[in-house]
Amino acid sequence: MNKLKRYVKETPHIRYSNCHEDSDFALQNIKGKPEKILTIASGLDNSLAFLLLEPRSVLAIDSKEAQIYLCNLKKCGIEHLEYEDFLSLLGIGKDNGGQIYSRLRPYLDKETVEYFDSHLFLISEIGIVNCGKFEYYFQFFKKHILSKTHSKKTVEAFMTAESLEDQNEIYRKKYNNLRLRLLFRIFFSKTVMKKLGRDKECFAYAKGGLSAGLKDKFDRCIECNLNRDNPYLQYIIQGKMASLPTYLVKENYLKIKKNIHSLEVRRADFAEVMRENESYDLMYLSDIFEYMSEEETSFLSEDIYRNLNKGGQVLLYNMMIERHLCGKLRETELDQDKNRTFYYRHCYHYIKE
Ligand SMILES: C[S@@+](CC[C@H](N)C(=O)[O-])C[C@H]1O[C@@H](n2cnc3c(N)ncnc32)[C@H](O)[C@@H]1O
Incomplete structure (x- = not known):
């Protein structure tokens, strides 16, 4: 790292x-x-x-x-x-x-x-799928922040549920907690994304961060798509793609x-x-x-x-x-x-x- x-x-x-x-x-x-x-x-x-x-x-x-x-x-x-x-x-x-x-x-x-x-070392130690600046941002996020918001058991259940009904029940009862909502505000703010994930030039015309409206989009994504088939979300939450792009x-x-x-x-x-x-x-x-x-x-x-x-x-x-x-x-x-x-x-x- x-x-x-x-x-x-x-x-x-x-x-x-x-x-x-x-x-x-x-x-x-x-x-x-x-x-x-x-x-x-x-x-x-x-x-x-x-x-x-x-x-x-x-x-x-x-x-x-x-x-x-x-x-x-x-x-x-x-x-x-x-x-x-x-x-x-x-x-x-x-x-x-x-x-x-x-x-x-x-x-x-x-x-x-x-x-x-x-x-x-990018190929032999880090792994090509993990070696970009944006991927570094996600790994940092998982290691230092996301690992503190939910227990391993909750993450596992949330990411492997076999039906949308089960997934959404876990989301409502366990995953969608106060720490998750705070995290959305902080992690997707302009300041943090600029520092860790994206280049400065991406922000030349951006007024706010991503935070506004993003939590609603996340909620909709969980409502409509199975996490176990979503390699993009798996990469963010689990740091690896359990299903493949x-x-x-x-x-x-x-x-x-x-x-x-x-x-x-x-x-x-x-x-x-x-x-x-x-x-x-x-x-x-x-x-x-x-x-x-x-x-x-x-x-x-x-x-x-x-x-x-x-x-x-x-x-x-x-x-x-x-x-x-x-x-x-x-x-x-x-x-x-x-x-x-x-x-x-x-x-x-x-x-x-
Ligand atoms: C726009 S960025 C966004 C990446 C995307 N959000 C993703 O996660 O895959 C994708 C790529 O576009 C390239 N790029 C940006 N502006 C470009 C341009 N005007 N012409 C060609 N490539 C460009 C960047 O170098 C970068 O590798």
């Missing part, structure tokens, strides 16, 4: 080693079969999940170099490794990730090898492996890619507009419209601030309760008609 604490202060460091955006929710809400997809890479998990749609191409971009090294590692791992070895590479398999990395090393590009050779489910992994040649990972800024005037059927844009002003968002809305094919779609998230695409795109209603990543205020879906 101390090594990771030092690492996340280095430049460059991995910010997100997983995507904390619900890929099943995204897949459920994509209409039809997009052939050409543009995604914000982050930890690459959702870009990989979109390969299940068997598109002609997925271009996964990220402006941060360490994210690209991570994505190259994951992509190359899927290309060359069997399922169990890939899990070990990520730090959730039977073998040590370091051994698997040395086998994969000859297939990796020079920059990615240089990065992980000089940060081998979409791209890591074995049958999905095998399909993704078959289509991995359709994925390109590129270091680029979204605005730069928009200037290439390539057209796409789907743009998956994470919450990148939170880093931008309303003017920039509105400017990019026009580029997005121009670069979408007819019937093309956009999915984007809002966490701390409201950012909408404007212009001629039609917004469609999504059932937000099905989104297992409750910490987003909203996921927006747009269509070019």
Whole structure:
């Protein structure tokens, strides 16, 4: 934990080693079969999940170099490794990730090898799924705060209940206590998130923290989704994923492996890619507009419209601030309760008609 604490202060460091955006929710809400997809890479998990749609191409971009090294590692791992070895590479398999990395090393590009050779402990000690700054924030949260709010027995019962009725009864009677409510106020405040989890640039346009309204969203998420099937919540509350995110489910992994040649990972800024005037059927844009002003968002809305094919779609998230695409795109209603990543205020879906 101390090594990771030092690492996340280095430049460059991995910010997100997983995507904390619900890929099943995204897949459920994509209409039809997009052939050409543009995604914000982050930890690459959702870009990989979109390969299940068997598109002609997925271009996964990220402006941060360490994210690209991570994505190259994951992509190359899927290309060359069997399922169990890939899990070990990520730090959730039977073998040590370091051994698997040395086998994969000859297939990796020079920059990615240089990065992980000089940060081998991320693979062999910390585990790739735990090595980003955001993951460090969640681990800190679990170790120092969450472990003091409920007994192990309550957590276990809450996270493994077999029906929504049982889960909600445990929530009402045991889990939803005063300490939990206080924790929501403190942990998701702007000050704490800024210090531990997210970069300063994420807050340039944010007025408050996440706290307001978040507890209600959490309540709804618990009401509507089984915790035992929610790897995102498991990671926050238990520090590990007892169920796997979409791209890591074995049958999905095998399909993704078959289509991995359709994925390109590129270091680029979204605005730069928009200037290439390539057209796409789907743009998956994470919450990148939170880093931008309303003017920039509105400017990019026009580029997005121009670069979408007819019937093309956009999915984007809002966490701390409201950012909408404007212009001629039609917004469609999504059932937000099905989104297992409750910490987003909203996921927006747009269509070019
Ligand atoms: C917007 S952040 C949010 C992460 C997300 N909430 C999650 O948990 O997966 C996702 C990624 O977007 C990248 N990013 C932010 N703005 C970008 C831009 N304008 N162009 C390309 N990548 C961008 C960041 O480097 C980061 O890796």
